[in-house]
Amino acid sequence: MGRSWRRGLGSSIAAMAFALSLHGVPVATSLPPGFWTKKSNRKDQEGSRSVLTAATFAAAAAAHAGWCWTSTACGSRAAPRFRLRMHAVEIVDAEIISEMPASGGDGQDAPQADPAEAEAAAAVIDAVLQLVEAWLNQRMTCAGAEKSGVPVRNQVMEYKAEPSRSPLATCGIPELAPGGTKATQLLVAGLRAKGADADKAEVAAAVLCLMLGGLDEAHNLVMPHCWATPTTFGGPPKLGSTVFREAAYGQVIVHRMEGENLGEFGSGNLSCRYWLGQAFSLGASQHTIFAELRKDAEGFVGTCHDSRCLLRTMGPKWEPSLFNKLCEDVLLTEDPDTLEFCKAVQTRELQLLFEHIMAPDDSAAA
Secondary structure (H helix, E strand, C coil), rough: CHHCCCCCCHHHHHHHCCCCCCCCCHHHHHCCCCEEEEECCHHHCCEEEEEEEHHHHHHHHHHCCCCCCHHHHHHCCHHHHHHHCEEEEEECCCCCCCCCCCCCCCCCCCCCHHHHHHHHHHHHHHHHHHHHHHHHHHHCCCCCCCCCCCCCCCCCCCCCCCCCCCHHHHCCHHHHHEEEEEEHHHHHHHHHHCCCCCHHHHHHHHHHHHHHHHHHHHHHHHHHHCCCCCCCCCECCCCCCCCHHHHHHHHHHHHHHHCCEEEEEEEHHHHHHHHHHHHCCCCCCCCHHHHHHHHHHHHHCCCCHHHHHHHHHHHHCCCHHHHHHHHHHHHCCCCCHHHHHHHHHHHHHHHHHHHHHHHCHHCCCC
């Protein structure tokens, strides 16, 4: 469960009433299905709450046999000094709110849509892709200068499950005008109709939302695939997700576009750097799309001095951290040529990432 859970040490923690040794105990049957509420007792997160499913709790417990799990719902409470020192987490208010379908971790747990609705949803996907393709084709024309790509920007995010000021309302595709979950569900349904499994469909839908400026919708879609704790906007985590890396890459672009605005953990630029480390670390600094992105970036340079310097510094390989730094800098300098270069590269990057996610498994391996 990531940083939210900590290993209990000492007999005082082990003696709590709700300790699960997990030696021969079927944890999943010891907890009711549905939602539980999780309260963090870390000093820097006192009183914070989020939603935790019993299935997620059981999965985390089963993955860490021998750890101790405490619950005030069962009447136990550690001494304050131990709670703060051990960074223990309590399960409180054990009230079932709603039922959640179990996920097998194979990305195939979503129901299939009605054929007519699926066909209509797939048509929306085609409309988005055609719009982005048109942006790239008319990038250098004056008539399409304002909407010729996905610009870098300092866009304020709402961090809500249903954003009230979604750019999807004015994206030019009427079916997506409602924004929020209505728009994302339509995109996911269209991608499922095109053959994507549930996990890929959600992350690919997030990429489409980014193309249209829907940062909150994209963020809500990718968060469960790459963050091990529940959030109020993205819902419970999907611990068996098959698209962690692509979701983390989506986070990079979300927070790059958030820019200097403050978000969940500092500025968007700061969060962008964090997710760069998650997506392109552990010996995986290169992504499948980088070779083509590096080649295509040469065609976007034009007379822009900063972009030419960027590519010279990168050498033959695409370096996402250097591009992110250029995007940060150009939002301060507001150089028109560099803004145009970054916009074109970001548009092509999203296009390539979408194609990579939707590719068959045998050709999509990173």
